[in-house]
Amino acid sequence: MRFRWSNCILFLGYLFLYFPLICIVVYSFNESRFVASWTRFSLKWYKVLISNPIILRATLTSIKIACFSATISVILGTMAAIIITRFKRFSGKTIFIGAITAPLVMPEVIMGLSLLMLFVGMEKIFGWPARSGVCAVTIAHITLTLSYVTMLVQARLQDMDKAIEEAALDLGASPIKVFFVITLPIISPTIILGWLLAFALSLDDVVIASFVAGPGATTLPMIVFSSLRFGISPEINALATILMTVLSIGVIIFAVLTYKKKTWNKEK
Amino acid sequence: MYRIEERIIFLLTKLARKISGRNLIISIPFLWIFLFFICPCLILIQISFSESLIASPPYTSLVDWISGHVLQIRINLENYMFLFTDEMYIRGFITSILIAGTSTICCLLIGFPMAYAIARTHEKFRSILLMLVVLPFWTSFLIRVYAWIMLLSPCGFINSLLMKFHLVDVPLQLLNNSFAACIGIVYAYLPFMIFPLYNAIEKIDYALIEAAYDLGSSPITAFFSIVVPLSAPGIYAGSALVFVPAIGEFVIPELLGGVQTLTIGRLVWNEFFENMSWPTAASLSIVLLIFVVLPIVFTQRRREIEVLTKE
Incomplete structure (x- = not known):
C-alpha cells in the first residue's frame, strides 16, 4: 500500500481520540501509584476499588x-x-x-x-x-x-x-x-x-x-x-477501565446484532 | 334559558369528548416537559429579578400582598447591573467566549481533515471509521477528562516522558491553564464536529474537484474554491454543535483549567454553592442562556436563507 496523506491524517486523528483512553487502561494495571514509573503488572488497584464501600x-x-x-x-x-x-x-x-x-x-x-x-x-x-x-x-x-x-x-x-x-x-x-x-x-x-x-x-x-x-x-x-x-488516582484508572469495557461491549454487541439483522433481512 | 344543571352536564360532556386517547397521549410528555423544564426556567427568571436574603429559600418573592388588598410587584434589576459592572464577571464572559471560540476553531482544524479523509476512503470502511469516532463518546465524559489530567499533569505521562529523555529539567506546567481546558473541550466534542462535516463532504461530487485540476488549478485553490464552500452547511452546523455546549461547560474548565480559568459555568456554580447567592446565580444563568441562544439563532437563520436561495 502506498503512502497517502489521508491515511496519515486518519492515523493521527484516531491516535488523538484513542491514545488517552489506552493510557488509562494500561496504567490501571501498574503497581506503582505514579505514572512516571512502571513497576510491574498487578491487579492491586482493582482490589482497592472493589473493597471501597x-x-x-x-x-x-x-x-x-x-x-x-x-x-x-x-x-x-x-x-x-x-x-x-x-x-x-x-x-x-x-x-x-x-x-x-x-x-x-x-x-x-x-x-x-x-x-x-x-x-x-x-x-x-x-x-x-x-x-x-x-x-x-x-x-x-x-x-x-x-x-x-x-x-x-x-x-x-x-x-x-x-x-x-x-x-x-x-x-x-x-x-x-x-x-x-x-x-x-x-x-x-x-x-x-x-x-x-x-x-x-x-x-x-x-x-x-x-x-x-x-x-x-x-x-x-x-x-x-x-x-x-x-x-491522579489509580483507583479511578481501574474504575474507568471497567466502565469502558462494559459500555463498549454493550455498544459492540448492539452494533453486531443490528448488522446481522440487516444482512439477514437482505438474504431473506 | 338553560338550567344550571343542564349547562354543567353540557360542559362536562364537551370536556369528556376532549379527553380522547389522542389528547391523553399528547398531554403526558407535554405535562412532563412543562412541569420539569418550562416551570424551572420561569422560576429561574423570577429569582433572577429578586433580592438576596439570608433565609430559606434565600431570596425575596417578587409578588407581595400588602395589607390584604394591595398587590405589590418588585422587580430588582440590581443583579444584572452587578454582572455588567463587576470586573470578575465581565472577565468570566470574555474567558468563556475565548475558550469556546478557540476550541471550536481547533475542532474545525482537526475535524475537517479527518472528515475529509473518512469521506475519501472506500465505502466499506466508512461506517467502521465513523463508529470509531463515536465510540469514545460512549465512555464516560469524566473519564475522558481524567485521561487528559493523567497526560498533562506535572507527574503525568507527557512530562515524565520529557524528563526521561532530558528534554526538560523541570516539569512543564501543562495542566491548570486555559490551554488544557481547550484541549479537553476539543477532545470531548470532536465527534460533534466530524459528523456534520462528514455528511456535507460526502455529498460533494469528486468530479468537480477533478475538473478543477484538469482546468489547471492547484490543490489549494481547488480546496478553497470547491470543497470549503460546498461543505459550508457542515462547517456551520458543526461549529454551533461545539460552541454551544463549550460555552456553558463546567466540568472541563473546573478540572483542567485551574483557578484562573473562570468560565460562566464555573461562576454560576461558585455563586450557588459557595456564595449561596441564588439571585446572582440565576441572573448569570440567564446571561449564559443568551450566549447559548444567539449562535443557534444565527445558524438557524443561515439555514433558512440557504433554503430560500435554493428555491
Whole structure:
C-alpha cells in the first residue's frame, strides 16, 4: 500500500481520540501509584476499588437511577416522537417541539440550578420530592435524556415506510394496535439504542446530579468528580477501565446484532 | 334559558369528548416537559429579578400582598447591573467566549481533515471509521477528562516522558491553564464536529474537484474554491454543535483549567454553592442562556436563507 496523506491524517486523528483512553487502561494495571514509573503488572488497584464501600454504594445508586430514568425516558420519548411525526397539527405543536428539544442545548449548570429551585419550591408546598432521595435525580435525568431519545426515535419514524401503517389502518386495525403490532417492532432497535444512550447519559452526568441530589443520593460520577479534583488516582484508572469495557461491549454487541439483522433481512 | 344543571352536564360532556386517547397521549410528555423544564426556567427568571436574603429559600418573592388588598410587584434589576459592572464577571464572559471560540476553531482544524479523509476512503470502511469516532463518546465524559489530567499533569505521562529523555529539567506546567481546558473541550466534542462535516463532504461530487485540476488549478485553490464552500452547511452546523455546549461547560474548565480559568459555568456554580447567592446565580444563568441562544439563532437563520436561495 502506498503512502497517502489521508491515511496519515486518519492515523493521527484516531491516535488523538484513542491514545488517552489506552493510557488509562494500561496504567490501571501498574503497581506503582505514579505514572512516571512502571513497576510491574498487578491487579492491586482493582482490589482497592472493589473493597471501597463508598464507591460500591454509589455505583448501585447510579445504576438504579440510570435504569429508571432510561426506561421512563424511552416511554415518554417514544410518545413524544409519535406526536411529532404522526399527529396532525394541533395548537402548541411548535412550542411542544421547541420545549422538548431545548434541553439538548441547555447548559447543564442551568438545568441543574433551575430544577433545584423547582424542587425546593415543590418541597415547601407539597413536601415532595424529598431532597435526600434518588427521586429528584431520576426526574432530572429523565428531563435531560428525554430530548435525546425523542430526537433519535423521531428520526427513525420519519425514515420508516408509512405505507405499512396506513395499510393496517385501512384493514381496520385500531391506531393502538397498529402501534404495538407494526410500528413498535420496526423501531425497536432504535428504542434499544435510545435506552442505551439515556442510560449512558444518566450514568455520566455529574453537574445536574450535584445540584439536585441530597446527601443520601451520591452518585458514582459525583464521587469520581470529587476525587479528580485532587489529581491522579489509580483507583479511578481501574474504575474507568471497567466502565469502558462494559459500555463498549454493550455498544459492540448492539452494533453486531443490528448488522446481522440487516444482512439477514437482505438474504431473506 | 338553560338550567344550571343542564349547562354543567353540557360542559362536562364537551370536556369528556376532549379527553380522547389522542389528547391523553399528547398531554403526558407535554405535562412532563412543562412541569420539569418550562416551570424551572420561569422560576429561574423570577429569582433572577429578586433580592438576596439570608433565609430559606434565600431570596425575596417578587409578588407581595400588602395589607390584604394591595398587590405589590418588585422587580430588582440590581443583579444584572452587578454582572455588567463587576470586573470578575465581565472577565468570566470574555474567558468563556475565548475558550469556546478557540476550541471550536481547533475542532474545525482537526475535524475537517479527518472528515475529509473518512469521506475519501472506500465505502466499506466508512461506517467502521465513523463508529470509531463515536465510540469514545460512549465512555464516560469524566473519564475522558481524567485521561487528559493523567497526560498533562506535572507527574503525568507527557512530562515524565520529557524528563526521561532530558528534554526538560523541570516539569512543564501543562495542566491548570486555559490551554488544557481547550484541549479537553476539543477532545470531548470532536465527534460533534466530524459528523456534520462528514455528511456535507460526502455529498460533494469528486468530479468537480477533478475538473478543477484538469482546468489547471492547484490543490489549494481547488480546496478553497470547491470543497470549503460546498461543505459550508457542515462547517456551520458543526461549529454551533461545539460552541454551544463549550460555552456553558463546567466540568472541563473546573478540572483542567485551574483557578484562573473562570468560565460562566464555573461562576454560576461558585455563586450557588459557595456564595449561596441564588439571585446572582440565576441572573448569570440567564446571561449564559443568551450566549447559548444567539449562535443557534444565527445558524438557524443561515439555514433558512440557504433554503430560500435554493428555491
